[in-house]
């Protein structure tokens with residue numbers, strides 16, 4: 380029941396109509412052409428003149444928002460991978476336009492993603508319909524923020540199933556040729572995975588929204604929502620990280636050269652201790668920068684080796700870090716539910732990363748990675 384990209388389409392049965400109403404509305408609204416809006420407006424004006432003026436205009440404005448009846452997601456077929464060079468360069472704002480309101484990490488939006496993934500979808504074991512539904516949700520959210528989204532099919536040899544990576548690129552404003560991958564895994568093991576790792580996905584989605592509005596990031600940020608991070612069912616302890624390994628392996632040489640660092644956000648909603656982990660296999664520059672920033676914010680940051688999606692990057696010599704909370708929290712258990720997530724932890728992780736990308740990671744520090 381995995382997502383079979385080889386067939387060139389999404390599995391039938393998943394439609395935007397199964398997603399959050401707000402997503403559906405945004406998708407349907409964006410799919411309407413400006414011409415349709417214009418025609419509806421003209422009809423409304425004629426009606427108003429002929430009948431009763433303002434009342435008719437109000438009525439037609441309401442009709443304009445009615446969705447067409449049969450929009451299906453299988454019309455939406457993202458590319459396997461969009462070359463970073465294809466993503467549009469950030470454009471300078473027009474001098475006469477008012478400065479846009481800066482956006483801040485909104486914990487309630489991040490938590491709404493956690494709720495949808497852990498409660499509306501639930502179990503998202505790699506290669507199953509649950510994981511595919513979550514990947515589809517992530518795509519819909521990123522599209523609604525204005526990203527071009529890529530979906531990459533990933534085989535899982537141990538189970539014969541297929542998982543997928545969902546990626547989107549935000550070009551850097553000063554160092555567009557240097558890329559920091561910001562990753563979170565979509566799949567779960569043994570439960571609904573509210574903390575592990577709906578929290579990481581929720582934080583990443585909210586950062587994708589906020590960073591794109593503000594456009595303050597110096598290097599390019601590639602958001603990577605990995606499939607198959609957990610140990611495959613029936614696999615040995617080192618048979619995991621399928622999505623992140625495949626992402627790295629399939630990078631064109633010139634894009635791999637551009638990798639400045641990788642951050643995995645994995646379990647940031649429960650537990651009483653905050654960690655910035657690395658395995659010590661590559662330079663510690665990125666980990667040390669996050670530890671320094673965390674300390675400056677008054678956080679007590681610990682560090683420990685450990686496995687998450689940063690592992691393949693570290694083994695490839697790329698400065699990497701894994702952000703997590705741990706200590707007394709359930710994971711890989713049916714008890715890893717939404718109620719166990721402390722939203723203040725999600726807020727802390729999200730705002731730390733926003734500050735890291737929008738002010739701490741200057742051009743000079745990017746060059747040091």
Ligand SMILES: [Zn+2]
Pocket residue numbers: 564575576608645646
């Ligand atoms: Zn995890």
